[in-house]
Amino acid sequence: MTRITVNVDGTSYTDDVEPRTLLVHYLREQLGKTGTVVGCDTSNCGACTVHLDGRSVKSCSVLAVQADGHEVTTIEGLATNGELHPVQRAFHENHGLQCGFCTPGMIMQSIDLLAENPDPTDDEVRLGLEGNMCRCTGYQNIVKSVRAAAGGAK
Amino acid sequence: MTAVEERPAAELGSPRLRKEDQRLITGRTRWTDNITLPGMHHLAMVRSPFAHARITGIDTGAAKSASGVVTVLTGADLKDEQGALPNAWAIIPEQKAPEHPSIAVEHVAFAGEIVAVVVARTAAEARDAADLVDVDYEELPVALDLKAAAADEVLAHPDLGTNVSAFWEFDSAAADTGGDVEAAISAARDGGVLIEREYRQQRLIPAFMEPRSIAADPTGEQLTVWSATQVPHFVKIFLALVLGIPEHKIRVIAPDVGGGFGGKLQFTPEEVLTVLAARRTGKPCKYTETRSESLVAAHHGRDQWQKITLAATKDGTVTGLKVDLVADMGAYLGLVTSAIPILGAFMYNGIYKFPAYHLSCTNVFTNKAWTDAYRGAGRPEATFAIERVMDELAAELGMDPIAVREKNWIKHDEFPFTTVSGMQYDSGNYEAATAKAKELFGYDELRKEQQQRRESVDPVQLGIGVSTFTEMCGLAPSRWLGSMGYVGGGWEHASIRMLPTGKVEVITGTSPHGQGHETAWSQIVADRLGVAFDDVEVLHGDTQIAARGLDSYGSRSLTVGGMAVLAAADKVLEKAKPIAAELMEASVDDLEFVDGKFGVKGTDTSMALGDLAFAVFQGHKLSAESEHSLDADATFDPLDFSFPHGTHLCAVEVDTETGRSTIRSYVCVDDVGKVVNPLIVEGQVHGGIAQGIAQALFEEGVYDESGTLVTGSFVDYLVPTAADLPAFVTDRTETPSTTNELGVKGVGEAGTIASTPAVVNAVVDALRSFGVNDVEMPCTPHRVWSTLQGRAADTPAAPHSAQSTSMSQEGQA
Ligand code: FES
Ligand code: FES
Numbered sequence: 033m034t035r036i037t038v039n040v041d042g043t044s045y046t047d048d049v050e051p052r053t054l055l056v057h058y059l060r061e062q063l064g065k066t067g068t069v070v071g072c073d074t075s076n077c078g079a080c081t082v083h084l085d086g087r088s089v090k091s092c093s094v095l096a097v098q099a100d101g102h103e104v105t106t107i108e109g110l111a112t113n114g115e116l117h118p119v120q121r122a123f124h125e126n127h128g129l130q131c132g133f134c135t136p137g138m139i140m141q142s143i144d145l146l147a148e149n150p151d152p153t154d155d156e157v158r159l160g161l162e163g164n165m166c167r168c169t170g171y172q173n174i175v176k177s178v179r180a181a182a183g184g185a186k
Numbered sequence: 187m188t189a190v191e192e193r194p195a196a197e198l199g200s201p202r203l204r205k206e207d208q209r210l211i212t213g214r215t216r217w218t219d220n221i222t223l224p225g226m227h228h229l230a231m232v233r234s235p236f237a238h239a240r241i242t243g244i245d246t247g248a249a250k251s252a253s254g255v256v257t258v259l260t261g262a263d264l265k266d267e268q269g270a271l272p273n274a275w276a277i278i279p280e281q282k283a284p285e286h287p288s289i290a291v292e293h294v295a296f297a298g299e300i301v302a303v304v305v306a307r308t309a310a311e312a313r314d315a316a317d318l319v320d321v322d323y324e325e326l327p328v329a330l331d332l333k334a335a336a337a338d339e340v341l342a343h344p345d346l347g348t349n350v351s352a353f354w355e356f357d358s359a360a361a362d363t364g365g366d367v368e369a370a371i372s373a374a375r376d377g378g379v380l381i382e383r384e385y386r387q388q389r390l391i392p393a394f395m396e397p398r399s400i401a402a403d404p405t406g407e408q409l410t411v412w413s414a415t416q417v418p419h420f421v422k423i424f425l426a427l428v429l430g431i432p433e434h435k436i437r438v439i440a441p442d443v444g445g446g447f448g449g450k451l452q453f454t455p456e457e458v459l460t461v462l463a464a465r466r467t468g469k470p471c472k473y474t475e476t477r478s479e480s481l482v483a484a485h486h487g488r489d490q491w492q493k494i495t496l497a498a499t500k501d502g503t504v505t506g507l508k509v510d511l512v513a514d515m516g517a518y519l520g521l522v523t524s525a526i527p528i529l530g531a532f533m534y535n536g537i538y539k540f541p542a543y544h545l546s547c548t549n550v551f552t553n554k555a556w557t558d559a560y561r562g563a564g565r566p567e568a569t570f571a572i573e574r575v576m577d578e579l580a581a582e583l584g585m586d587p588i589a590v591r592e593k594n595w596i597k598h599d600e601f602p603f604t605t606v607s608g609m610q611y612d613s614g615n616y617e618a619a620t621a622k623a624k625e626l627f628g629y630d631e632l633r634k635e636q637q638q639r640r641e642s643v644d645p646v647q648l649g650i651g652v653s654t655f656t657e658m659c660g661l662a663p664s665r666w667l668g669s670m671g672y673v674g675g676g677w678e679h680a681s682i683r684m685l686p687t688g689k690v691e692v693i694t695g696t697s698p699h700g701q702g703h704e705t706a707w708s709q710i711v712a713d714r715l716g717v718a719f720d721d722v723e724v725l726h727g728d729t730q731i732a733a734r735g736l737d738s739y740g741s742r743s744l745t746v747g748g749m750a751v752l753a754a755a756d757k758v759l760e761k762a763k764p765i766a767a768e769l770m771e772a773s774v775d776d777l778e779f780v781d782g783k784f785g786v787k788g789t790d791t792s793m794a795l796g797d798l799a800f801a802v803f804q805g806h807k808l809s810a811e812s813e814h815s816l817d818a819d820a821t822f823d824p825l826d827f828s829f830p831h832g833t834h835l836c837a838v839e840v841d842t843e844t845g846r847s848t849i850r851s852y853v854c855v856d857d858v859g860k861v862v863n864p865l866i867v868e869g870q871v872h873g874g875i876a877q878g879i880a881q882a883l884f885e886e887g888v889y890d891e892s893g894t895l896v897t898g899s900f901v902d903y904l905v906p907t908a909a910d911l912p913a914f915v916t917d918r919t920e921t922p923s924t925t926n927e928l929g930v931k932g933v934g935e936a937g938t939i940a941s942t943p944a945v946v947n948a949v950v951d952a953l954r955s956f957g958v959n960d961v962e963m964p965c966t967p968h969r970v971w972s973t974l975q976g977r978a979a980d981t982p983a984a985p986h987s988a989q990s991t992s993m994s995q996e997g998q999a
Contacts, residue, residue: 067213132210133444
């Protein structure tokens, strides 16, 4: 067991974890942050995407111990004072989700994408989301959501 | 109270943003794997690495003594209590099938079959201990190739004595729905046109994003089971039938479910084993599969060979269609495995007026994962075959593919139309949808560009693919299902509860997993009862709440379930009316219901439904005989299917040097009848098209020669990403269905059914001038390139239509 201290969605946690524990399992099982989900075992699907110190990572490919001393934001920490993040709102307003299983990861990745490139083209959005799979939407409304959020942020 | 003024003029048809989004975009979700209960045990499955083997020994000693392990269960432990997994659809009375155990006892028939279950304190401990279970196998020869298996060269289940599960036939002459196909074929051989082709429907994997998960809680009087399923009501009844648990002692909940696409239309070994583990240990148990397990062991889809013979006259009028199918069941029959090809059997004639039709289907076992429903279930196969072969007919005759279709399709004034397969198509307007699609697509300009590229022998060729599809949707009339050998019904149920404060609870027997029923059903009820959209709550997926229902699949939810909701709303009004009359001291005949209020005609006395609900709750002014409730239950069983249709056009650029196909534009005009929520409909179409394109270009479940799934992870099973797909142009025409009052038709499967042939037709069209008339799916760069290499050597670069208009000989590709 290794002792780690991680700030997740604004709360600081100190915990003992097995060195092999993945960040996503730490979040889900030890902290109850079940908004972040697991969709694969090969780091392909992006469903588990969170922010580590403000940059997106696939939390299934980060060890919990690697988050020691760092700040993690999950989908559950995005809204502030009940106000949705503009990207969350854009997904809702543009029907960017159906079953919603990919959505937490999509939204976290989209925020990162927009931080890098505040005004992306459709193709840039598609490339930027290449590591996140969605089986329901055919991506069209996801692209639309991200573009709408970009427009709204300006 | 009711806020009538907040409603749009009509909820039906309005693009309401979805109610279900709020929890999904904030992570406030209840996926089955999120459920943890005190003392919960976790399961890990040990699965056979061999496709076909006898189990000669299992040593669970090391696993049992590992840290945190509660017990390890094997087939020997569970054989007397596990029962057999059901097939609910014997397509012929003599259908053969091996016993389907949840956990193998002595014999495994596909790689991925469960041979032991580890029950431990944590999921990690369970997984660690699973590695310690030592299983000895004696390998057996494998039946993998579908055609070889059909010939019984190697038996997938030696005890069964054959690999053939069933042979099913439809003949229009015998059914008296059309003529004799053999006569049509002879006539075509003699001066007409005969197109003979063989198509491969590759094996696909549904690949819903949420892996399957089950939690079972045996504490308490009722056994509670949560499952990531499309069919909680099925799971409940089959747990009772298979395990002998009294039905009234079981509660099944499908909480938030992350997609299904047919892949979660199943009663699974994992559900049975989780329940058995919970029963044995007396503790809540949970099992969540890994993605690899999901790809290997959750049921697959498609996997057929299709032999198609189309007879026509020289002017392009089709005179007969003959179809011979060989369908891979995989190792076992699931709930509706056997019927999947048959669900397509009535749709091979598509939107056309064919005079003669014959179909035969041979269902075959192999040592591969079981197959069952996958989005479209039988109908994508049928549509692919007919739409591919209509393009071949056009090419053969040098006609435009749309012109050939037009020559044969049912005209808008010919509905209702009884087809050669005996289906009665309710309504449609193929002309209108096609005209609109052609215009949006710029069909004529693209044809011109194609011609130029052909003439200049441009290394990047342009292909245009046409797909004009229809499907039977809305499973289904119970009488039809019964006549086809299905054990269940096809009705749907709904209840409406009028709460004292005027809020409304709608309980539906459908079980959404992404389709937005909470939003659409709210719209239906808001309109009918004159209440605000936000005052309606839709409850589903818990058998203790939605006690009756037949769940969601087969594009049935709106056409059957939505209609049940409407019927329940009407019953609420029927119940409310005499009570309103009593309370307003008026005659029932003088009441009218407008904008959510019962009013006395010719006066300004009125009472809103919400106020009525409160008065009923109080009961102060009701007579003793009155029923103190406005709640109502209703069921709906449709008279017939509904038949949505559409025209999909796809332009593909094929780089003849690399074989790479790029979709340049995709246009579709669908007609799904009346629309409750256009936003949701459009989303369904997008997602459907993506899955159909995935079959055309990317996905294939591949086994190696020993029966190991090579595409057992998302590294190898190529679910397309955003970067792989184009933007789609979608539009609609609206021809109301005549089989239900809402005028709606299903939309869940439309895009998937239509898009695959549109894309492959485009790829083939791009290569047509090289003499290519087929590319097997998925049309990967390598496959396209090799096809070109094979053909280019002996075929000059001239349009196929210019070569010959005689009988096609090169068709048996
Ligand atoms: S769960 Fe992390 S990428 Fe799939
Ligand atoms: S919305 Fe279902 S996987 Fe993306």
